[in-house]
Amino acid sequence: MSFSFxxxxxxxxxxxxELRQEVRTFLRxxxxxxxxxxxxxxxxxxxxxxxxxxxxxxxGMTWPKKYGGHERSHLxxxxxxxxxxxxxxxxxxxxxxxxQSGPVILRYGQExxxxxxxxxxARGELxxxxxxxxxxxxxDVFAASTRATKxxxxxxxxGRKIWTSGAHHADYMxxxxxxxxxxxxxxxxxxxxxxxxxxxxxxxxRPIINLTGSHDFNEVVFDDAFLPDSHLIGEVxxxxxxxxxxLAYERSGPDRWIETFPALVxxxxxxxxxxSERLAEGIGREVAHLATLRxxxxxxxxxxxxxxxxxxxxxxxxDLGTNFEQALPDKVRLLAPQIGDxxxxxxxxxxxxxxxxxxxxxxxxxxxxxxxxxxxxIIARGLGLR
Amino acid sequence: MGGNGAMADNTDNIIVxxxxxxxxxxxxxxxxxxxxQGVWPxxxxxxxxESGLTLTWVPxxxxxxxxxxxxxxxxxxAAGRFAAPVPLAETLxxxxxxTQAGISVPGGPLTIAPIHADGRIALTxxxxxxxxxxxxxxxxxxxxxxxxxxxxxxxxxxLVAATGLPISQATSLAGEPRDDVSFDGxxxxxxxxxxxxxxxxxxxxxxxxxxxMAGALEKILEQSVQYALDRSQFGRPIAKFQAVQHNLAMxxxxxxxxxxxxxxxxxxxxxxxIAIGEIAIAKVRGGEAAGTGAAIAHQVHGAMGFTYEHSLxxxxxRLWSWREEFxxxxxxxxxxGRMVVERGADELWPFITAGS
Ligand SMILES: Cc1cc2nc3c(=O)[nH]c(=O)nc-3n(C[C@H](O)[C@H](O)[C@H](O)COP(=O)(O)OP(=O)(O)OC[C@H]3O[C@@H](n4cnc5c(N)ncnc54)[C@H](O)[C@@H]3O)c2cc1C
Numbered sequence: 001m002s003f004s005f006x007x008x009x010x011x012x013x014x015x016x017x018e019l020r021q022e023v024r025t026f027l028r029x030x031x032x033x034x035x036x037x038x039x040x041x042x043x044x045x046x047x048x049x050x051x052x053x054x055x056x057x058x059x060g061m062t063w064p065k066k067y068g069g070h071e072r073s074h075l076x077x078x079x080x081x082x083x084x085x086x087x088x089x090x091x092x093x094x095x096x097x098x099x100q101s102g103p104v105i106l107r108y109g110q111e112x113x114x115x116x117x118x119x120x121x122a123r124g125e126l127x128x129x130x131x132x133x134x135x136x137x138x139x140d141v142f143a144a145s146t147r148a149t150k151x152x153x154x155x156x157x158x159g160r161k162i163w164t165s166g167a168h169h170a171d172y173m174x175x176x177x178x179x180x181x182x183x184x185x186x187x188x189x190x191x192x193x194x195x196x197x198x199x200x201x202x203x204x205x206r207p208i209i210n211l212t213g214s215h216d217f218n219e220v221v222f223d224d225a226f227l228p229d230s231h232l233i234g235e236v237x238x239x240x241x242x243x244x245x246x247l248a249y250e251r252s253g254p255d256r257w258i259e260t261f262p263a264l265v266x267x268x269x270x271x272x273x274x275x276s277e278r279l280a281e282g283i284g285r286e287v288a289h290l291a292t293l294r295x296x297x298x299x300x301x302x303x304x305x306x307x308x309x310x311x312x313x314x315x316x317x318x319d320l321g322t323n324f325e326q327a328l329p330d331k332v333r334l335l336a337p338q339i340g341d342x343x344x345x346x347x348x349x350x351x352x353x354x355x356x357x358x359x360x361x362x363x364x365x366x367x368x369x370x371x372x373x374x375x376x377x378i379i380a381r382g383l384g385l386r
Numbered sequence: 387m388g389g390n391g392a393m394a395d396n397t398d399n400i401i402v403x404x405x406x407x408x409x410x411x412x413x414x415x416x417x418x419x420x421x422x423q424g425v426w427p428x429x430x431x432x433x434x435x436e437s438g439l440t441l442t443w444v445p446x447x448x449x450x451x452x453x454x455x456x457x458x459x460x461x462x463x464a465a466g467r468f469a470a471p472v473p474l475a476e477t478l479x480x481x482x483x484x485t486q487a488g489i490s491v492p493g494g495p496l497t498i499a500p501i502h503a504d505g506r507i508a509l510t511x512x513x514x515x516x517x518x519x520x521x522x523x524x525x526x527x528x529x530x531x532x533x534x535x536x537x538x539x540x541x542x543x544x545l546v547a548a549t550g551l552p553i554s555q556a557t558s559l560a561g562e563p564r565d566d567v568s569f570d571g572x573x574x575x576x577x578x579x580x581x582x583x584x585x586x587x588x589x590x591x592x593x594x595x596x597x598x599m600a601g602a603l604e605k606i607l608e609q610s611v612q613y614a615l616d617r618s619q620f621g622r623p624i625a626k627f628q629a630v631q632h633n634l635a636m637x638x639x640x641x642x643x644x645x646x647x648x649x650x651x652x653x654x655x656x657x658x659x660i661a662i663g664e665i666a667i668a669k670v671r672g673g674e675a676a677g678t679g680a681a682i683a684h685q686v687h688g689a690m691g692f693t694y695e696h697s698l699x700x701x702x703x704r705l706w707s708w709r710e711e712f713x714x715x716x717x718x719x720x721x722x723g724r725m726v727v728e729r730g731a732d733e734l735w736p737f738i739t740a741g742s
Contacts, residue, residue: 003611004604005642009649020739086735261735269731277720280727284719287726288670291738295646313642320639373628379638380631383611 003383005313007295010302016076023083026056036090039350040262040357043090045169047127050093053084054124059098063106068119078301082254082294088262092166097121099253101128101174104193108234108242113195117172131161131175131196131220139374141176142188142240146222148177154229155179155194157202157222165368167205167218170198180237188240193233200225212360251369252300252314257293257321259365260328260358264290266351267332282335289324293317312382319375326365329358401442401453405461408433409468415697421471422561426527431472431495440474444481444491458482459597459652466601469700471562473497473524475594480532483587487543487580494529497522497548499567501712503588507569509537509544509577515569523711525553525565533569534587541583544574560703581658589665591712593651596672599708600648602701603641603675606683609698610634613687630686637682644675650741664741666722673715676705 035049036042053059061077063069081099084091102121105114120126137143146159157177167173173196180190198205202225207215234242264286271279296317303310332355339348366372380386412430421427434440442458444450458478465474473495480496499519500507507517515535525531525548533544552568582590611634614625624630647668654664680702684691691698709715729737 003608003638004645005638007642007646007649009646009653082739265731265734268727268734271723271727273727275723275727280723281716281720282723283726284666284722284724285670285674285715287722287734287738288667288674288719291667292643292647292650292671294738295650296642299646316639316642319635320643373632376632376635377628379635383631383634383638385611385614385625385631385634 005316005382007299007313008302009295010075010298012075012079012298013073016073016079019076020079020083023058023080024087027083027087027089030089031087036088038088039353040088044088045092045166046090047093047124049090050124050127052124053091053094054122059094059124060102060118060122063102063118063122067106067114068122070122074301074305075298078254078298082258082297085254085258086261093127093169094121094124095255096130096166096170097126097128097172100130101172104174104233104242105195108193109195110230110232112230113233117195126172127166127170129164129167129170129173129198131164131167131173133163134160135162139371141243142182142191144176144178144191146175146177148179148192148194148227150179151226154231155227157194157196157225157227159222161220161222163208163217164205164220165217167198167220168207168215172197173220174233176239186240190237191239192236193239193242194227195231195233196225196227197231200227202226210364212357251318251375252297252310252321254294254297256318256369257290257297257325259361260325261290262354263329263332263351263358266347266354267336269347270336270351276337279335279337282331286328286331293321293324297321312379315370315375315378315382318370319372319379322365322372326362329355329362332358399457399460401439401457402460402464404437405434405439405464408437408439409464409470413468413470415700418469418471418697418700419694427472430470434472434474435493440477440493440495441481441491443478444485448485448488448490450481450485450491455656456652459593459648459655462594462597463601463604463648466598466701466704467605469602469605469697469704473527475598476523476528479591479594480530482590483532483534483543483580483582484545486582487578489532489543489545489576489578492530492545495524495527496530496532497524497528498532498534498587498591499525499569500534500584501588501591503584503713503717505534505584507533507535509535509542509574513573513577515544515546515572515574517570518566518568520566521556521558521564522567523558524563525551525567526555526563530575531567533574534582534584535577537577537579540579542577543580543582545576546572546574558707560700560707562704562707585662586660588712589660589662590655592665592669592718593648593655595708595711596644596648596651596668599672599676599705600641600645602705602708603644603679605701606679606698606705607634607637607641609701610637610683610686613690617688624686633682633686637679637686640675640679640682644672644679647672647675653741661741663722663725663737666718666725669713669718670715670722673709673718676709680705 057070058080060069061072134144148155148157175194175196176191179192183189202223204221206219208217300310300313417427438451441450442453446452462475476497480498481491484491499522528548531546531548533546535544554566556564558564617624650664651668654661690696
């Protein structure tokens with residue numbers, strides 16, 4: 001009996017390789033047209049860009065055609081995602097819906113909602129946010145207390161969500177709301193998933209500025225906000241059964257190891273053609289980690305394609321991936337040739353900017369979407385330890 | 387464990403299942419200890435040879451089993467799990483090397499030389515070899531040695547009978563034979579030019595060691611999880627302490643990464659010129675996993691894991707020795723780093739995605 005998790009090799013099919021070239025061409029054209037800049041200088045959110053991605057057929061790629069999807073493989077979707085992220089394309093207007101919210105609606109949403117919402121997501125027209133965390137419910141997701149109370153034709157919501165990324169841009173949220181108290185037997189009982197239109201009266205969005213000085217996450221306050229019955233997603237009180245698949249989609253993608261990659265790219269630029277042995281070795285080590293992570297991440301896409309729910313494998317990739325991307329800026333910092341006054345060079349500025357960004361975002365990488373400790377708990381359960 | 391994370395003992399690969407069964411029956415922890423004391427595990431070797439596993443990579447026409455490269459690598463992973471104290475990896479490598487040059491492969495244990503990047507054995511005009519190879523694995527046990535030698539500007543493969551060669555015995559820190567061999571004056575039984583140079587041989591060796599390392603890491607994960615469930619302190623199994631759980635979760639991650647790296651290296655060997663970048667990536671990542679993984683396994687095992695009696699060291703000492711062979715992390719990382727900077731910053735991403 002072996003306890004090892006398997007990450008079987010995946011060979012990308014020819015159509016995925018062609019697709020990669022297509023995506024690269026598209027991204028080059030977008031950069032040339034000034035839509036975004038690869039140094040991230042123009043931000044990560046652009047509804048126009050997302051619409052053009054939708055028009056290409058690159059949102060909702062794996063969903064059924066009758067809901068506006070394209071019935072392509074998870075491997076093709078993977079290729080599109082990683083190319084977009086590596087190029088730092090502004091995908092934030094559609095990425096959450098494509099990765100997480102859409103699949104949840106597809107799986108558990110009511111037919112009417114599927115038909116209405118999914119095609120719009122696939123066209124790149126809808127931006128989603130995720131309403132899980134609350135002031136007193138972080139890692140302990142199932143402690144959520146924002147209430148949905150049954151009323152005529154729908155539900156009334158009261159309470160507060162916090163750390164909601166992109167709520168100020170979003171058209172919809174998928175929220176985890178309390179519909180019953182937990183039971184003695186199951187403390188995860190009593191929570192239900194809902195689709196929330198962000199323009200619903202009674203919803204107030206307050207910005208929370210993060211340490212980089214940016215407005216990205218928010219507090220979302222619900223004061224008798226009304227949700228129609230059709231916005232119920234899945235079974236009342238049973239959200240805990242629905243959550244695990246969502247996490248498999250959320251946790252293993254390229255966004256879980258690529259966020260600080262630009263700092264490595266700029267280090268390579270700075271290194272020139274004759275790096276010291278120490279610098280070459282340092283770059284080699286990081287590249288080895290990155291390439292292996294990518295391989296594992298691609299393998300998880302292969303498992304999804306095979307119809308599996310690789311929740312633990314996804315947690316393994318996210319734990320390794322976020323630790324890697326978090327440690328990277330500091331490695332890069334100490335490997336870089338000292339930048340002083342002697343040979344001013346525009347590459348120095350690019351490097352410093354990439355390193356600054358990577359250093360500032362590093363702390364969040366092992367917190368968002370499940371902390372390192374939570375992930376290790378999931379892996380430990382997968383090993384049969386708890 | 388169930389679900390899609392589990393790896394069953396039975397694979398759907400008959401060659402690997404055969405190997406695993408042989409190791410289960412004939413490679414007990416005591417076999418490994420005795421081998422370290424110099425006892426040749428005769429029954430184990432005999433069974434491996436009888437089943438044709440020792441000639442996995444030799445095509446039918448050269449007297450072998452003609453199995454796929456991937457099958458041989460999978461067998462070596464199983465051998466790594468059991469710390470099989472026989473030159474199976476070396477015999478397979480020798481078979482592969484001789485086959486590349488079209489030389490028939492003899493029976494019995496084989497090994498290869500030289501194993502270092504700067505190896506220098508020469509074939510002189512009079513048809514004899516000259517030069518010395520350090521730390522040749524299992525040289526003392528081998529009937530023949532597949533030697534990569536220089537003849538003028540060209541690289542040739544030479545098959546040499548090991549009997550009579552001056553061998554000075556030494557061991558790796560895992561207690562495996564790593565002998566210094568002098569080839570001065572030895573006349574090969576066969577010499578053929580081949581497509582393999584010393585760089586490719588070392589790269590192939592790295593891929594082989596990565597499989598053994600992946601197997602050994604799988605083993606120590608299994609041992610550590612089991613130990614944590616069995617050992618109680620403060621009135622409960624130590625598996626219930628979160629610090630222990632998190633250590634084991636990290637170990638599982640390292641094992642998975644090493645395993646993926648080993649797969650990548652094996653794939654890289656399937657191309658005729660061996661994808662050196664992939665080998666470099668794999669040996670760096672696998673080597674790091676070996677170090678980190680062994681440290682966690684020992685921490686979880688407490689003092690018990692530090693005893694000779696407990697078998698944990700069969701795997702951990704091999705990990706420490708194998709990660710160093712055919713280029714350690716530092717050597718490969720520097721080479722990889724130079725490959726990356728030569729291509730330039732904007733080619734880094736295409737380089738990473740090139741394999742797939
Ligand atoms: C940039 C960013 C964006 C985010 N975006 C969203 C979003 O869009 N939507 C959303 O719902 N949430 C979002 N979050 C919130 C995120 O999901 C939570 O921060 C996360 O789940 C942790 O919760 P917490 O911050 O309350 O920390 P806590 O749960 O209070 O944890 C604090 C520390 O205690 C540790 N800890 C807690 N419980 C345990 C335990 N049982 N065992 C061991 N250690 C434990 C944690 O690992 C952590 O180190 C975002 C967070 C960040 C940083």
